Amino acid sequence: MTRVGDGWRQHSADVLAALLRRSNDFGACEDAVQEALLAAAEQWPRDGTPEDPKAWLVRVASRRLIDAQRSGDARERRESAEGRSAARLSASTQALPDDDTLRMCMLCAHPDCSDASRVALTLRAVAGLSTAQIAACFLVPEATMAQRISRAKATIRASPAPFAPPTPEDAVTRLHAVRHVVYLVFTAGHTTAAGDHLVDVDLQHEAVRLAERLHRAVPHDPETAGLLALLLIDHARAAARQDAAGDLIPLDEQDRALWDHAAIARGVRLVEGALPKGAVGPFQLQAAIAAVHGEATTAAATDWAQIVVLYRMLARIAPSPVVELNLAAAVGMAAGADAGLTSLGPLLEDPVLGRGHRVHAVRAHLLERAGREAEAQEAYLVAASRTQSIPEQRYLNRRAGALGRLPVRPDSRVTR
Structure with missing residues (x-):
């Protein structure tokens, strides 16, 4: 049976995107999805996981959103604003990729927010990370991150076009923010910030899945190819990074026979194909560093001089x-x-x-x-x-x- 937490991470962006087609109130939509998750936590263990978990979550979250919109003295004003924004949102989102997860990534990378706020909001909305997890990614206190996310939501609410698609002028900036988000999701899973477990496999798979989707959406973007290459090569070492007790095994002591060499080879091909295509970006260089480690047959064979050159670049x-x-x-x-x-x-x-x-x-x-x-x-x-x-x-x-x-x-x- 699918665990509730897995369902949330897998479908969170799709469910939130479905609600945002009905409303431009990001906070209300997120609250409705959270309530749907709580309902799932109560009902799925008792009644069994639905055949279509995403549809179930969308249906329940939509009901919660409607209930919230109908309550309170501001009902008429809110419904009027929602009607105007829904038409605008319906038309505007047609230009975005035909993928709810990527659509949510791009929408959260709103031009009125700071880069850090875009990343934090997307980690919350798309990947389903807790505020504590996001704070650990940014090396800031949890309270600071909670304020940052709240400010991002408020900024988007105040915008005249809260969830408009990227213009040609800000598309590059939004794509950069999305890549950064995917990388931080992987980082959060690669070595968890706290607790008894070294690796969060769900987060790692989610990040690789997002990188694959993003690469398919922009197959000729070298930095996106570099991001996917980096994640593939790093994730290929996952089976060798901890022992049976879950304890960390450093890179130079890992059993390289446990590495996924097919994934490493694919990552190397991706970065080799991306590097000659134009200006070299940070993800391409990080992927190149990972490739040097991945292609070394032993720790002693690692070309550290080349790695120093790449890090200096x-x-x-x-x-x-x-x-x-x-x-x-x-x-x-x-x-x-x-x-x-x-x-x-x-x-x-x-x-x-x-x-x-x-x-x-x-x-x-x-x-x-x-x-x-x-x-x-x-x-x-x-x-x-x-x-x-x-x-x-x-x-x-x-x-x-x-x-x-x-x-x-x-x-x-x-x-x-």
């Missing part, structure tokens, strides 16, 4: 502290741990990276490679204390314990 066209962190790690592998630590030094003062665990985990790894075991152990413990992912905590604590300087409990939980 990425840092020029899409600079960010995370790119600089990955570059420092690659420099440490290509030119030695001391060179990597030198590159890493300034990043420890970054206000966002410094609060998280990844910069400290990279520093610990480089310190260990440099033979500075006491410092490495301390860095591993700091990193473990700054992640809420239990598998990552266990991994980092085990690495600290293996250095043997201080007593460390491998399964200890450390909260922020």
Whole structure:
């Protein structure tokens, strides 16, 4: 029987898009869909999953929306506004892709919203992520993200054409936002921000599915091809990323026989086909980096010098502290741990990276490679204390314990 959560993630965008054809009130539509999900949670386990879960959710959500529209003193005013917007929306959405999921992605990438708000709203509406999950993607507090999503909804409500299709002028910006959304959905599933599980397979599949749809809609766009290539190659390693207990296995220790080499080969073909087509974008470069890892038959065979070159190109066209962190790690592998630590030094003062665990985990790894075991152990413990992912905590604590300087409990939980 289909789990309710799976049904929500699979059909959320389609159900919300169906309601938005009737109403331009994003918040009311989202509330109605949430109520339909609650009804499904109550009824499906008792009565069985409907033959057409999406149709069931659309029907129930539509009833909830109608009930909400009919209630309150503002009923007449709301219905009048809805009638005017429905005609406009019906005509405007004809220019969008004939795919409700992609239509919702494009509609949420509204030109009146900031780029961060577009991404956050789409993660909420299309992928069904919680506010906490989205906040973890952006490395901001949950309350901050809740305010950002609320402001995005308010901005769209106030717009004279809330769900108009993209104009030629903003189509490129909206497509960029959609690609970014798909990537963040995959990232959220690749390594969960908190809890007992390392990977959220549902989110990973959802991201790959969205990337496939987007690539079919714009098959000649090299950055979209790069995005799909990146996701295919990274997802191809999923089976080797954790052991039977669900604990993290780092890339250099993974059993490469477990990798999906057909998916890697397809990703490599996609990125090789995309790179010569024009200006190289960040997703193409990230896919190229993933391809270097994917084609290495062993960890020792990895061409770290090429990866450093690619990360430096990425840092020029899409600079960010995370790119600089990955570059420092690659420099440490290509030119030695001391060179990597030198590159890493300034990043420890970054206000966002410094609060998280990844910069400290990279520093610990480089310190260990440099033979500075006491410092490495301390860095591993700091990193473990700054992640809420239990598998990552266990991994980092085990690495600290293996250095043997201080007593460390491998399964200890450390909260922020």
